[in-house]
Amino acid sequence: QQPVQSPQAVILREGEDAVINCSSSKALYSVHWYRQKHGEAPVFLMILLKGGEQKGHEKISASFNEKKQQSSLYLTASQLSYSGTYFCGTLDNYGQNFVFGPGTRLSVLP
C-alpha cells in the first residue's frame, strides 16, 4: 500500500525551511528518500532504518518514528538546487513490498 506524503506541493523562498512528511498504514522496516528533478532520474538522499540507523547526505536530515510509521525530511536554508519532487519509499516490516509515495513537489524561488 502506497505511503502518503504531505504536503503535495510547497513553494519556498531561498533560505527558508521546509518539512516533508511520509506516513504509512503498516509497520515499516525502512524509509528511503529520493529527489527527482524534472526530466531526470531520481537521486538517493537518505535511508532511515528501524532502530535508528541512518545512511545519507550530511546536509539532509530526517527522522523516522517507528511507532507512528512516519518519517519527515527536513530541508533547512533551502537553495535553488533543492527544487524538485521528493519521494519517500517504504519497506514493510517483513522486508517486502517496497513502494514509493506520490511525491512532494518543492519549488525554491530566488
Add this chain to the structure above:
Amino acid sequence: NAGVMQNPRHLVRRRGQEARLRCSPVKGHSHVYWYRQLPEEGLKFMVYLQKENIIDESGMPKERFSAEFPKEGPSILRIQQVVRGDSAAYFCASSQLPGGGNNEQFFGPGTRLTVL
C-alpha cells in the same frame, strides 16, 4: 564509474508493436528494479530481478509485459502489443545488495516510451 545505463532514451512505437527496453546496472550490482512513471505522477514499482531470477513481479501487468535479467547482458523489459496507455517513462534502478532494505538504489536516466 559508469552508472546505470538505459537504452534507448526515447522510443516511439505504433499501437500493436513491441517495445524492448534495456538496462545495464552499475558494474557489480546484481539487483535490478523497473519502475513506470506517468507524467506528473510518482514511481510505480513493476518488477524486481536478480540475475536469472524474478524475485517480485507484483507490480507488473499480467499480460503483455515481461522482464528478464540474464546471466550475461542487460536486463530487458518487454512490452508486447503496446497500447497508448503504455506511454510513460520507464526507469531502471540497481543495487549491490537487496535494495529497499538498507541499501540505496541507483537510477538510470529512463526510457521515454511514446505509443502513437
